[in-house]
Amino acid sequence: GENVEQHPSTLSVQEGDSAVIKCTYSDSASNYFPWYKQELGKRPQLIIDIRSNVGEKKDQRIAVTLNKTAKHFSLHITETQPEDSAVYFCAAISGGSYIPTFGRGTSLIVHP
Amino acid sequence: NAGVTQTPKFQVLKTGQSMTLQCAQDMNHNSMYWYRQDPGMGLRLIYYSASEGTTDKGEVPNGYNVSRLNKREFSLRLESAAPSQTSVYFCASTKGPYNEQFFGPGTRLTVL
Numbered sequence: 001g002e003n004v005e006q007h008p009s010t011l012s013v014q015e016g017d018s019a020v021i022k023c024t025y026s027d028s029a030s031n032y033f034p035w036y037k038q039e040l041g042k043r044p045q046l047i048i049d050i051r052s053n054v055g056e057k058k059d060q061r062i063a064v065t066l067n068k069t070a071k072h073f074s075l076h077i078t079e080t081q082p083e084d085s086a087v088y089f090c091a092a093i094s095g096g097s098y099i100p101t102f103g104r105g106t107s108l109i110v111h112p
Numbered sequence: 113n114a115g116v117t118q119t120p121k122f123q124v125l126k127t128g129q130s131m132t133l134q135c136a137q138d139m140n141h142n143s144m145y146w147y148r149q150d151p152g153m154g155l156r157l158i159y160y161s162a163s164e165g166t167t168d169k170g171e172v173p174n175g176y177n178v179s180r181l182n183k184r185e186f187s188l189r190l191e192s193a194a195p196s197q198t199s200v201y202f203c204a205s206t207k208g209p210y211n212e213q214f215f216g217p218g219t220r221l222t223v224l
Contacts, residue, residue: 006154009152031210032209032210034212034213036213042217043202043215043216043217043218044155044202044213044215045215046212046213049212051210089154089155093209093210097209098143098160098162098168098209099157099160099170099209100157100209100213102154102155102156103154104152104153104154105152105154
């Protein structure tokens with residue numbers, strides 16, 4: 001089955017800095033890669049996703065890049081703000097499968 | 113439009129007791145999922161239902177059963193609770209496997 005590894009497990013930055021979270025996956029048939037943000041005590045919510053036919057996608061301060069050859073994808077947050085502090089999860093879904101495999105999460109802390 | 117709802121929000125059980133977690137969605141989604149979330153372990157899939165009338169095991173199904181009662185409702189049953197089942201449980205639904213998953217607010221379960 002699919003295996004998703006996510007790094008780092010904790011990331012501490014100063015407000016205004018950029019943050020990068022990386023994920024690798026094992027199944028070359030995976031073709032959908034969402035990112036979820038979970039604030040403390042809340043439910044996970046989708047912030048951005050990318051499909052295998054696209055190399056990069058941006059939405060204001062967040063962007064996701066995908067390298068299918070290397071089987072890795074990354075979340076980039078620019079101009080971080082304290083409200084970006086949360087746990088971020090990457091996931092991969094293989095073609096024909098209904099099962100998303102999640103990374104273990106990255107706790108992002110943005111210091112004012 | 114309530115999205116995905118779960119009951120109860122909190123529950124404390126004694127070892128060996130049984131209970132059912134309820135989940136409902138009003139978005140006319142085809143697929144529904146049950147996850148457990150433990151510190152440092154991310155979201156692990158317990159069971160899922162790709163469409164009404166079907167259910168399948170996920171990564172950690174032991175000790176659980178599910179029922180897809182109709183298109184809206186997907187319940188998770190613990191027949192004989194164990195301390196290892198202490199966790200936060202999330203229900204989620206999606207239109208299809210390559211679409212955003214919408215999560216419920218979660219159920220915090222403690223088994224003593």
